Amino acid sequence: MKIKPFLTEHFFAKYEFTASHLLASSDCETTSIADLLDLSGGSLVDFGAVKLGYTESQGHPEYRRLVTEMYEHVAADDIVILTSPVEGIYLTMQTLLDASDEVIALSPAYDALHHVADHLCGKFELWQLVPTATGWQMDLDRLRSLVNSKTRLIIVNFPHNPTGYQPERDELQELIEIARENGCWLFCDEIYRGLEPGFELGATLPSVADIYEKAIVLNGLSKTFGLPGLRAGWLVIRDRKLREELIGWKHYTTICPAAPTEYLAMQALSVRVQLAERSRELVRSNLAVCSAFMERQSDIFHWRPPMAGSTALVEIDLEYLGRKQVQTFATTTEYCHHLVQNHGILLLPGECLGCSGRFARVGLGRQGFHAALVAWEATLPAISI
Ligand SMILES: Cc1ncc(COP(=O)(O)O)c(C=O)c1O
Numbered sequence: 001m002k003i004k005p006f007l008t009e010h011f012f013a014k015y016e017f018t019a020s021h022l023l024a025s026s027d028c029e030t031t032s033i034a035d036l037l038d039l040s041g042g043s044l045v046d047f048g049a050v051k052l053g054y055t056e057s058q059g060h061p062e063y064r065r066l067v068t069e070m071y072e073h074v075a076a077d078d079i080v081i082l083t084s085p086v087e088g089i090y091l092t093m094q095t096l097l098d099a100s101d102e103v104i105a106l107s108p109a110y111d112a113l114h115h116v117a118d119h120l121c122g123k124f125e126l127w128q129l130v131p132t133a134t135g136w137q138m139d140l141d142r143l144r145s146l147v148n149s150k151t152r153l154i155i156v157n158f159p160h161n162p163t164g165y166q167p168e169r170d171e172l173q174e175l176i177e178i179a180r181e182n183g184c185w186l187f188c189d190e191i192y193r194g195l196e197p198g199f200e201l202g203a204t205l206p207s208v209a210d211i212y213e214k215a216i217v218l219n220g221l222s223k224t225f226g227l228p229g230l231r232a233g234w235l236v237i238r239d240r241k242l243r244e245e246l247i248g249w250k251h252y253t254t255i256c257p258a259a260p261t262e263y264l265a266m267q268a269l270s271v272r273v274q275l276a277e278r279s280r281e282l283v284r285s286n287l288a289v290c291s292a293f294m295e296r297q298s299d300i301f302h303w304r305p306p307m308a309g310s311t312a313l314v315e316i317d318l319e320y321l322g323r324k325q326v327q328t329f330a331t332t333t334e335y336c337h338h339l340v341q342n343h344g345i346l347l348l349p350g351e352c353l354g355c356s357g358r359f360a361r362v363g364l365g366r367q368g369f370h371a372a373l374v375a376w377e378a379t380l381p382a383i384s385i
Pocket residue numbers: 026084085086087110157161189191220222228231
C-alpha cells in the first residue's frame with residue numbers, strides 16, 4: 001500500500017518560492033543567522049568554530065536542558081532532539097503502530113499527522129472538529145463513541161493548524177481522561193504553542209507533556225519562533241521504554257541532529273521569549289487587519305477567527321463569487337490555483353488538510369500580510385455599499 005500524497009507540501013513546492021504574496025504560511029516571520037546571534041549574544045566566530053562531526057543521537061545535553069525550561073515536569077532525559085519537527089511524526093507512528101492497532105485523529109490536520117498513522121495502522125478514524133457560527137469545537141462525546149480497547153493512539157494538535165482552535169483547560173482535561181480510561185497514548189503536536197494571546201502571562205494551557213503520563217509531545221523552532229530553516233524539533237516522551245524504541249527508529253532516519261543546527265537552536269532557545277513575543281505581536285496585528293477585511297467581505301467569506309496559533313480557516317462562498325465574477329470555481333482548490341497563477345497570491349486549499357472544498361487556510365504570521373490582503377481584495381467583486 002502506498003502512503004497518501006502530502007498535498008500541502010506538493011502545493012507549496014509548486015508556488016511558495018515564486019508567489020508574490022504568501023497568505024497561507026504557517027510559520028512566523030523568520031530572521032537571519034546574524035540577527036539571531038545579535039539577539040542572543042552569540043557570535044559568528046563561535047558559530048564558525050562548531051565542529052562538523054557526528055553529534056549525540058538524543059541531542060546535545062545542554063540543548064535538551066534548554067528545552068526542559070518550556071515544561072514543568074520534564075527532564076532532559078525525556079527529550080529527543082530531531083532533525084526536523086516533521087521527523088517526530090514519522091518516528092512516533094513507526095514506533096507505536098502496526099496493523100492490529102486503531103488510531104483516532106483530530107481532523108482537519110497537517111497532512112503528516114494523518115497519513116503516516118493511516119498508512120501503518122489497521123483502522124484509522126477521523127475525529128472532526130465541529131464548525132460553529134463563530135469558531136470551532138471539539139466533540140468529546142463523539143470521541144467517546146470512537147474510542148475502544150483497540151485504540152492505541154489519539155492524535156491532536158493544539159493550537160490547531162489550520163483552524164486556530166484551542167481547547168479550554170477543562171476540555172483538555174476531559175480529553176486526557178478519555179485517553180487515560182482507555183489506556184491510549186496521546187500524541188499532541190504543540191508546534192504552535194506560545195502563539196496564544198496572553199501566553200506570556202501564563203493565561204494558557206499547560207503542555208500535555210506535563211499533565212499526561214502517556215503523552216508524546218512534538219514541538220520545535222519552525223513556527224512560533226520563526227526558524228523553519230533550522231529544521232530544529234523535539235519530542236517529549238516521559239516513558240523510557242517508548243523513548244528508547246523511538247531512538248532505535250531514529251538510527252534509520254537521521255541518526256543525530258546537525259551540528260550547526262544544534263548550535264543555532266541553543267542560541268534561539270536562550271532568547272525564545274523574545275522570539276515568541278515578536279511572532280505573537282505580528283499575528284495579533286495581522287489578525288486585526290484580517291478580521292476587518294473578512295467583515296468587509298462578509299458576503300463572500302464566513303470567518304471564524306482563530307483562538308491561537310498562526311493560521312485560520314476561512315469558508316468561501318464560491319457560488320456567490322461565481323455569480324459576481326466571470327469565472328466559476330467548483331472548489332477552493334481550483335480557486336487557490338487561479339489566485340496564485342493569475343494574481344501571485346498564495347492561499348492553501350483546505351482540501352490539502354482534509355477539509356471540504358469550501359475552505360482555505362490563511363497564515364497570519366508574516367510581514368507583508370497587509371499588502372497581500374490589499375492585493376487579494378483587488379481581485380474580489382466590488383462591494384456594494
Ligand atoms: C501541525 C504541524 N506539525 C508539524 C509540522 C512540521 O514542521 P516542519 O515543517 O518544520 O518540520 C507542521 C508544519 O507545517 C505543522 O503545521
